[in-house]
Amino acid sequence: MAPFIISTDRLILRKMDKDDAGKLLEIFSDPVAMAYYPSTKSEKETNGWIEWTLNNYENHGVGLWIAEDKETGEFLGQCGIVPQVVDEESRMEIGYLFARRVWGNGYATEAATACKKYGFEHLNLSEMISLVDVNNHPSAKVAERIGMTIKKKIFKWGKEILVYSVSK
Template identity: 75%
Template sequence: MKTSVITTERLNLREMGKEDAPLLQEIFSDPVAMKYYPSIKDEKQTLDWIEWTLRNYENYSVGLWIVEDKDTGEFLGQCGIVPQEVDGEIVMEIGYLFARRVWGNGYATEAAAACKHYGFEQMNLSKIVSLPDVNNIPSTKVAERIGMKVEKTIHKWGKKVFVYSVSKEGEIK
């Protein structure tokens, strides 16, 4: 059993491991779910993704986490906090990618909000970003629902992406 990092009302976010490759393949092999990524991922690319995640755990104490239904343990997707470079600076991004069969249930928003809280409360971050493709309306809506605002548009990963951000000060009411 992998370590649980965050739990919410409906979700359990836990550390990822190599044994999760078949679960992640549900998303990575789906051209619709991967529309805003450069391409779908094969098994080796999925294992490379997991290795990248494990290095993030080691180097930054965060990364993408497997998201499961808290009651059933069913795999839903992945969400977490990952380091990204924006304008030459390393910033922490909330990233999310869910299985298409569970889209529209609010899981991405619930998981992303929990990651935002974790970033501010557990990691003491002053600012968190999200970097959705400018055409990925569902992902931009998740960023907006958790209180992020568009800061700017940048060119990253060979395309235009929004830099959504929220600061800890803006959260304190």
């Protein structure tokens, strides 16, 4: 098993690598899972996503991590901390995206809670955000469950986005 960044009761969050492209395509090729993204992603775009993530690890010490079932090692999705620009300022976002087959099991909330704790305790961040499409109610519920509140609405990625925030 690859070394992990975070361990919870049910999950391991580990660094993403190039071998994860096939796993990520389960999510990225699913139009329902990707409904709030600009579009689904091809294999080439997925490899670009992995490169972006590896660059985040290198340049920021954080990024999206692969979420796996702690007992079985089964791929569930991704969750982590990524830099995002909001109002021309770089902020750290808790991002999460899980395979549709595991929706409704609380994995996103469990992983996001662990990322929040990691950001505050290990990275000494004073605040973290989540950027949520105004129509993505399940994602908004995850942000709310981990103690985030809406700070503002912005226009990003060609649409209205809610900026959720939580402070240490």
